[in-house]
Amino acid sequence: MTGISVMTLIVLLLTGCKSHQEIQAKVSLHPKTFCNPLNINYRFMVISGGDGIREAADPVVVQFKDMYLLFASKSSGYWYSKDFAHWTHVFISDDVLPIEDYAPAIFVHDGHVYYVGSTRGEAMLYRSSQPEKGLWQPVKRLFTYWDPAFLVEDGKLYVYYGSSPSDPIRARVFDLNTLEQIAGPIDCLNSDQKQHGWERPGEANELTRRPYIEGAWMTKHNGKYYLQYAGPGTEWKSYADAVYVGDTPIGPFTYMPSSPTSDRPAGFMAGAGHGCLFQAGDQWWKAATNSISIRHMFERRLSFYPSAFDRDGYLFTDTYLGDYPLYLPGSEAAAENRGPQWMLLSGGKPVKASSSLDKYPATQAVDEEARTAWVAATNRNEWLQIDLEREADIHAIQINYDEYGANFKGMGIGRYQSYRLYASHDGAHWSLIVDRSDKRTDLPHDYIEFERPFRARYIKWENVAYTISGQVSLRDLRVFGRSGERKPAAASGLTVQRDSSDPCKATISWQPAKGAEGYVVRYGIAKDKLYSSWQVISGTRIEIGSLNAGVPYYFTVDAYNGGGVTPGKEIQHAN
Numbered sequence: 030m031t032g033i034s035v036m037t038l039i040v041l042l043l044t045g046c047k048s049h050q051e052i053q054a055k056v057s058l059h060p061k062t063f064c065n066p067l068n069i070n071y072r073f074m075v076i077s078g079g080d081g082i083r084e085a086a087d088p089v090v091v092q093f094k095d096m097y098l099l100f101a102s103k104s105s106g107y108w109y110s111k112d113f114a115h116w117t118h119v120f121i122s123d124d125v126l127p128i129e130d131y132a133p134a135i136f137v138h139d140g141h142v143y144y145v146g147s148t149r150g151e152a153m154l155y156r157s158s159q160p161e162k163g164l165w166q167p168v169k170r171l172f173t174y175w176d177p178a179f180l181v182e183d184g185k186l187y188v189y190y191g192s193s194p195s196d197p198i199r200a201r202v203f204d205l206n207t208l209e210q211i212a213g214p215i216d217c218l219n220s221d222q223k224q225h226g227w228e229r230p231g232e233a234n235e236l237t238r239r240p241y242i243e244g245a246w247m248t249k250h251n252g253k254y255y256l257q258y259a260g261p262g263t264e265w266k267s268y269a270d271a272v273y274v275g276d277t278p279i280g281p282f283t284y285m286p287s288s289p290t291s292d293r294p295a296g297f298m299a300g301a302g303h304g305c306l307f308q309a310g311d312q313w314w315k316a317a318t319n320s321i322s323i324r325h326m327f328e329r330r331l332s333f334y335p336s337a338f339d340r341d342g343y344l345f346t347d348t349y350l351g352d353y354p355l356y357l358p359g360s361e362a363a364a365e366n367r368g369p370q371w372m373l374l375s376g377g378k379p380v381k382a383s384s385s386l387d388k389y390p391a392t393q394a395v396d397e398e399a400r401t402a403w404v405a406a407t408n409r410n411e412w413l414q415i416d417l418e419r420e421a422d423i424h425a426i427q428i429n430y431d432e433y434g435a436n437f438k439g440m441g442i443g444r445y446q447s448y449r450l451y452a453s454h455d456g457a458h459w460s461l462i463v464d465r466s467d468k469r470t471d472l473p474h475d476y477i478e479f480e481r482p483f484r485a486r487y488i489k490w491e492n493v494a495y496t497i498s499g500q501v502s503l504r505d506l507r508v509f510g511r512s513g514e515r516k517p518a519a520a521s522g523l524t525v526q527r528d529s530s531d532p533c534k535a536t537i538s539w540q541p542a543k544g545a546e547g548y549v550v551r552y553g554i555a556k557d558k559l560y561s562s563w564q565v566i567s568g569t570r571i572e573i574g575s576l577n578a579g580v581p582y583y584f585t586v587d588a589y590n591g592g593g594v595t596p597g598k599e600i601q602h603a604n
Contacts, residue, residue, distance in 0.1 A: 052452045052460035052483055054423075060114050060478040061362060062354040062370055064427045064509075065332035066298050066319055068474040069116050072104050073438045074327060081435035081498070083473070086263060086329040087132040087176070087244060088316040090307040093142050097309070098160060099316070100144070101331060102131045105440045109161050113309070113333075113357045119163050120440065126155055126165050132244065132303075136179040136186075138205070143168070147175045147192075154208070169208050172201060176303075180247040180254075180278055181205065187278045189217065189256065192243035198258050200279050217256055217280055218242075218273045226533025227269055227289045227575035230261040234533075234574035244270070244303030247278065250338050254278050257290065257344075259303035263318060264326035266294050267575065268302035270317070272344055286580045287554050289561070291315050291334065291346035294575070296564045297397045297505060298332060298352045306336060306344075309359035313337055315346040323400050330399075330474075333358060335367045345560035349549060350589075354425050354478070354509055371424045373397070374591050375488070375508040376546065376566070379416040386500065389433070394503045397566055402431035404502040408495040413506055415488045416456065421591065422482040423510040426450060426463070428490060430473040434498030441471045446501075447493040450477070452485035459489060466493045482510055512591025517544035519595050520569075520586040525603040532578045535603060537586070538570040542595070545588040552584045556600055559583060 074084035085101040092098075099108040099116065106121040106128060121128045130146025137143070141156040144165070152173040157165045175192035186205045191198040201213030220242045222228040230236040240261030248255045254275045261267060271288030275281060293301040300320035307314055313336040321328040335355070336346040347367050354370045356363035375395050382391035382403060389404035394413055405411040430446050437444075450463035463477055488508050495501040522540035537550055547566045551559040552573075565571055576582060581604045585597035 049458050050454065052454070052462060052485055054452065054460075054462035054483045055480045056463055057478045057480045061356060061360065062425065062478050063114060063333070063357055064354045064425065064476045065334075065352045066330035066474050067116070067332060068472050068476050069108055069331070070118055070440060070471045071330065071473060072440050073432070073435065074103060074325065081432040082325045082328045083432060084327050084329055085331050086318040086327065087303050088318065088331050089133055089135045089305050090314075090316045091135050091137055091142065092308070093137055093160065096161065098135070098142065100133045100135055102133070103129060106163070107160070113359065117161075118440075119161065121163055125163065127153070132176040132192075134173070134177040134179055136181050138181055143179075145171060145173050145177060147177060148173050149175070171203070171208055172210060176243045176245060178245045178247060180249070182249070182278060185211070187247065189245035189247055191245060192241060194239040194241050198242060198245050198256070202279065212279070215279050217282055218258065220260060222261070224578045225271070225288070226577065227267065227271065227292065228260045229533070229574065230265060232266050233294070233572065234261070234267050246305050248306045251342065252276075253342060255344055256280075256282055257306065263303065263329065264320060264322040266299035266320055267292070268300035268318065268320050269575075270302050270304065270346075274342070285343065286577055287343050287345065287558060287560060288577065289575065290344050291317055291336070291348065292561060292575065293319075293348040293351055294563055296350070296352055297507070298330060298399050301332065301334065301346065301348050301351070310364075312358060312364055314358045317346075321399055335363065339558065343558060343560075345558075347560070349551070349562045350564065371509040372511060372589065372591050372593060373507060374417050374421050374423070374510055374512055375415050375506060378418055381414045383411045383413075389502070394506050397505065399429065399504050402433060402502045402504045404431070404433045404500050405492070406500065408492065408499055408501045411492040411501050413490045413503060414456070415506060415508065417486050417488070417508065417512070419512060419514065420454070420484050420486050421510050421512045423452070423479070423485055423488070423508060424482045425476065425478045425509040426488065427477075427507040427509070428475045429504040429507065430497070431502035431504045432473075432497055433502040434500050436498070441497070444471045444496045445469045446471070446473065446475070446495055446497070449491045449493060451489040451491065452483065453487040453489070454485060456487045511593070514590060514592040515544060516593045516595045517546075517588040517590050518542045519598045520545070520548060520588045521599065523584065523586055523597070523599040523601050525584050525601040527603045533576045534572065534574045535576060535582070536570070536572050537584055539586045541569055542588040544590055546590040549587045549589065549594075550584060551587065551597070552582055554580055554582060556583050559585060
């Protein structure tokens, strides 16, 4: 036997042994990370016009005693958590609390949580000292309006409100003890889509009609008052938040030129508008509304993104690859690492399925687009298999269910998704890595973090039970980790052309980078303030319409693949 044939035999034997090797994986019971969108039991909306639509929007997060409370529109209650990883839903009927109002407003004072919903005119203010038990009592009728928000300071209660394509965001001031109005209404800000490109409606801010300005939120930081607001409309990927800054709670306010301060115009889960800024320990975080808006404009989800104030007082929210795994809010790891922990391994990879309905192929389960889905022919014995194209270290998996064919409304009592996950070296010999056959909870964005990474090339999801409809459907099956491949080359040939007739628009292009699976365009008002980002999954050119007129910008392009991110070396300036 020749040396070559002996070596070939050894390789074949080793390969064969590896392919039959059992893959060991253990699910972490105390995860250190999470993955947007939040994995909570989103309600099936009660708005007429379409079935199979989940809704949660306009989030408010407050710390109360030893827990965090999460309120959102149309959610038949609210959630609480002590670790940001596990959320418990508290069901509330509308006769206890007007929970079916949109955009709830919350504040904490003197051992109580206070609640009011969006109304036109007056609304009852409620309070609770035991919100985890669903116990609430009315306090007093209080002026409110659409999308109210509160600030408590120096014995006063400030109420900010407004949701309109024409009216401004306004404020009123109340005595905190008597709840009698002592000032207002005060006009605080309004839209200016000629100067603020991000305020223009449309997926890419391309429409000319007036935007909806809404979702006020006030934050005090270092003696300054940051009045945040949302636009241009919840149905767009361009949904974002911006900020005006003042020296008093009622202004006057000055527009922050780095706005929008929270935006995510592209990626698996896009949109980052109408939310709140909250603290977990010493860390700032943004709770935001994501847009799906395919079956209905109010088809939405919730996400958390790290936020901060820089040394110059500029507020920003880091949505860079913001639907990749992040460390949990409040953790020491999150304080040191804002960005994604692992890379996406499954995007655009070869995929096979047990069956598919027309117009809903299996490729839509790996396309990094929450607005599409793979739909199987039945809700029994269905499976989906992904070839990662190489052995990789797998740290986490996210299963994002769709609601195709659902025909009920409400919280989905008795509705759930149970499944198994398998891993393989060769696609023929499989090891069970996650068994949730007994899962009876409605968690449509299930996220699994493993205690230690395991190596595999193939991942297979297998349906066990699906009680949402007669056809099980997945928006995306997402696998995270490190591929082991070399990071891509740096992007080069960056050009930026600002539109001479409309300075809110710019065209950015670059040359393909060797080994890149995608790119992230980072931009901002200074070289050290590249706070906005635009993920590009295919192509090397984008048109941005969200800039502010009269503001200079700087741009760079990062390249990424399953091995990691290569930051851009070129920074281009555009006046």
